[in-house]
Amino acid sequence: VFIAFTHPRITRCILEKGDIAALVTRRCVGALVVNKLVADMNAHTLPVNNAELALLSTILGINSQDVTHWLNSPGTIHFANIIFLMDDVYGNDSWSPTSDMLGVVRQTFNILSQSLPAQLDAEMQLDLTDIEIQVSKGQCEFIT
Amino acid sequence: MCIERGDSIPLPSYIFIPFTHPRVTRCILEKGDIAALVTRRCVGALIVNKLAADIKSGLVPVNDAELAYLSAILHSESRDVRLCLTQPGIVELVNVASLVLGHVHSLKASDVPLDLREMFQQTLEILSQAVPPQENSNIHPDQTISLSNISDDKFEPAVASRLHGFLKICLSGTSPLAKEVRRSCLRMSLKTLWLSGNAYHRTSDPLPPYFPLMLASPEMIHHFQTEQDPVARLTGHCFGALISNKLVDTLKSPVSFSTYDLDAKLACISAILGRSHHEDLLTPHHLRIINFRKVVSLILGEIDTLFTNSEGMPVDTVLQDMLLADTAKLTLHSLADHLRDSVFIPGGIPSGWSQLLLEICSDIKYAFDLHRSKHETVNALDQLQPKLEILLHTAGSTAHLSNNLAPTEIQSGRSLQADLMFNSMPKSPSRLT
Numbered sequence: 001v002f003i004a005f006t007h008p009r010i011t012r013c014i015l016e017k018g019d020i021a022a023l024v025t026r027r028c029v030g031a032l033v034v035n036k037l038v039a040d041m042n043a044h045t046l047p048v049n050n051a052e053l054a055l056l057s058t059i060l061g062i063n064s065q066d067v068t069h070w071l072n073s074p075g076t077i078h079f080a081n082i083i084f085l086m087d088d089v090y091g092n093d094s095w096s097p098t099s100d101m102l103g104v105v106r107q108t109f110n111i112l113s114q115s116l117p118a119q120l121d122a123e124m125q126l127d128l129t130d131i132e133i134q135v136s137k138g139q140c141e142f143i144t
Numbered sequence: 145m146c147i148e149r150g151d152s153i154p155l156p157s158y159i160f161i162p163f164t165h166p167r168v169t170r171c172i173l174e175k176g177d178i179a180a181l182v183t184r185r186c187v188g189a190l191i192v193n194k195l196a197a198d199i200k201s202g203l204v205p206v207n208d209a210e211l212a213y214l215s216a217i218l219h220s221e222s223r224d225v226r227l228c229l230t231q232p233g234i235v236e237l238v239n240v241a242s243l244v245l246g247h248v249h250s251l252k253a254s255d256v257p258l259d260l261r262e263m264f265q266q267t268l269e270i271l272s273q274a275v276p277p278q279e280n281s282n283i284h285p286d287q288t289i290s291l292s293n294i295s296d297d298k299f300e301p302a303v304a305s306r307l308h309g310f311l312k313i314c315l316s317g318t319s320p321l322a323k324e325v326r327r328s329c330l331r332m333s334l335k336t337l338w339l340s341g342n343a344y345h346r347t348s349d350p351l352p353p354y355f356p357l358m359l360a361s362p363e364m365i366h367h368f369q370t371e372q373d374p375v376a377r378l379t380g381h382c383f384g385a386l387i388s389n390k391l392v393d394t395l396k397s398p399v400s401f402s403t404y405d406l407d408a409k410l411a412c413i414s415a416i417l418g419r420s421h422h423e424d425l426l427t428p429h430h431l432r433i434i435n436f437r438k439v440v441s442l443i444l445g446e447i448d449t450l451f452t453n454s455e456g457m458p459v460d461t462v463l464q465d466m467l468l469a470d471t472a473k474l475t476l477h478s479l480a481d482h483l484r485d486s487v488f489i490p491g492g493i494p495s496g497w498s499q500l501l502l503e504i505c506s507d508i509k510y511a512f513d514l515h516r517s518k519h520e521t522v523n524a525l526d527q528l529q530p531k532l533e534i535l536l537h538t539a540g541s542t543a544h545l546s547n548n549l550a551p552t553e554i555q556s557g558r559s560l561q562a563d564l565m566f567n568s569m570p571k572s573p574s575r576l577t
Contacts (some may be wrong), residue, residue: 061167075158083162091180117158120521 002040005033006051008073011058026087030059033087037114038077056124060084075117082112154203155194163191164209169216182260186267188217189243193274196235210398217478218242223454223465224328229401231325236274237306238332244268244303245340268299275306304354307333311364316372327373334368334379338471341386345478351390360387362415374449375468378442382475385439388416389482395428429483433536436479440528443472447525451518460518473512476528480504483535494538504531 004010014030019021034056041048048071053064060067060080069074089105097105155163162168172188175181192214198204206229209221218238228234255532291393313319314330321329337359344351358364360383368380391409401414417434426434450472453464463469484501510516511524 062165066165070161073154073157073161076161078209079158080162080165080168083171086176091171091174091176091184117156 002037002052005037006055008054011055014059020096021098021101024097026089027085027103028104031081031108031112033080034059035078035097038071039115041071042074078112078115079117082109082116085109085112096111154198154201160191160195160198160204160210164195164213166212166216169213172217175210178256179260182264185243186263187489189239189271190267192217192239193236193271194376196229196239197274199229206374218332219467220332221328224331227325227328228332231321231329233274233276234310234329234332236414237270237303237310238336240268240271240275241303241307241333241336243271244300244340245307245336245343250375265333272299300352301354304352304359307336308354308358308364311337315367327376329372330371330376331379331515334376334383335471338379338475341383341390342474342478345386345390345482350394351387353408355387356391356412360384360412360416361408362411365412365415374446377466378446378449378468379471381439381446382471383443384416385435385475386478388413388435389432389479390429392431395431398425398427399431400425430536432479432483435537436483437529437532439475439479440525440532443476444522447518447522450521463512463514463516463521466514469512471530473508476508477505478570480508486547497535497538500531504528 014033016026019024020110032068037052037056041052050064056067056077060077061084062070067077069081086107109118172184174184176184195204195210195214199206199210204210206226208222211225214220214225214235215222218235219227219242220238225235228238255414311330311333314321314326314333316326321325341355341360344355365380365384368377368384371377371380394409399410401410401417401419406414413431413436417431417438424430448458450463450465450469451459480501484498507524507527511521516524
């Protein structure tokens with residue numbers, strides 16, 4: 001899996017534009033791959049090579065030098081990964097999600113947030129338990 | 145979370161490292177719908193406050209990345225931010241003022257979701273706790289009250305009042321601050337004023353009375369115009385021009401500045417525009433063009449400032465102070481955009497104006513291009529003056545303007561005059577290349 005995902009051909013696919021559903025799905029897949037790759041690197045189950053650095057660099061939109069720097073600071077890439085995903089998804093002017101899309105985004109956030117430093121994850125989970133997402137006429141509403 | 149807990153716990157590195165990366169800074173400064181915009185601005189402001197607190201307490205190092213983040217969010221030079229960080233509460237005051245002034249009215253609109261308003265309110269509460277009560281005995285007693293104790297409806301005027309008090313401390317001649325610190329604090333404060341002026345200029349929200357009465361009062365305008373620091377002076381001019389234009393919007397009929405009992409609004413406009421047209425009866429549209437023309441002249445008068453590098457050396461080959469150039473460019477664009485709005489002109493925009501305004505916008509864009517030389521910028525700005533003269537001469541039938549056209553020519557031949565003059569103009573700034 002990781003050989004395929006670190007190939008530039010797949011990276012290009014993840015970054016491709018398209019309709020909002022395709023864009024959101026691609027971004028969620030990209031964010032999950034980033035998270036898993038960094039977790040494996042931190043666990044030293046994978047050697048850090050140029051292909052992985054290139055993948056992280058491309059999907060996160062930062063240069064390889066910054067990726068290396070961020071890898072040395074535990075939690076940085078996991079946190080940044082969530083910020084970038086949130087910005088790409090919720091910052092999109094044409095964001096008008098269906099319930100399927102919301103489900104994908106919510107599950108992705110749940111998975112990503114588990115990789116955050118314990119203190120931050122606990123507080124984010126606390127916040128998420130107060131939030132229900134309702135979909136009405138294609139609009140997303142957060143009800144606390 | 146980390147920010148609410150107070151200053152004793154530093155921002156974790158996994159938060160401040162990505163937040164001080166240009167990729168995230170760009171995200172925060174991006175536009176978007178009202179929800180995205182407000183969320184980004186609130187997050188950006190909270191990080192500014194926490195980072196400033198951590199830097200002051202020595203919990204995080206002051207490196208280029210942190211300074212770059214602070215300067216990007218506060219729209220100021222790193223050097224100015226660094227010097228302002230040496231003063232208690234200044235970065236925090238500028239931060240809360242940047243968030244509040246110019247944006248509160250938009251958030252009061254009925255279509256803004258409740259959770260968004262609550263988030264904005266909570267952000268202001270957190271930010272205001274970091275602004276220390278002003279204890280200078282020379283300032284108004286209201287300013288000694290902590291911002292966190294002020295009710296919602298008075299918060300915006302209270303921030304304006306606090307900023308006004310601080311501006312007075314920064315004014316040259318009387319300031320107790322060290323020379324370089326004073327200059328940096330004044331630059332940052334004026335940039336905040338300009339941002340709020342520009343925000344108001346781009347909306348239909350009315351300008352709050354604290355602008356003509358306090359922040360842009362004739363006394364303050366006089367100080368800005370006579371300021372020793374050229375960067376602060378030009379920023380002050382640009383701020384004044386935006387405020388003047390916004391105040392002109394409220395005028396319903398031609399006005400004269402020849403009387404001595406001008407109200408605050410007219411006194412403010414008069415202070416900004418100067419005395420060159422004091423004997424004339426001027427329509428709102430004339431005032432807008434005179435205002436525009438004056439800003440162009442002022443920018444031309446300060447052109448060396450835009451072409452002086454960070455070591456203070458004049459460089460003619462390429463624009464140096466891009467932040468200041470951006471302020472000048474956006475001010476001129478805002479003024480030009482306003483002129484396009486035909487509702488201000490009885491009978492609509494005269495023939496030939498649309499093309500002329502397009503040419504003006506093109507000149508502005510050309511003048512402040514990143515790679516422009518001083519000669520090219522001056523030439524492009526010079527091109528604006530005759531075009532603005534045409535607009536002034538053809539704006540309406542008010543006589544006695546200081547121009548070469550007789551009133552009858554203005555009244556009867558304005559379309560023809562505009563077309564003739566327009567056709568005799570050089571057509572594009574590209575000839576300058």
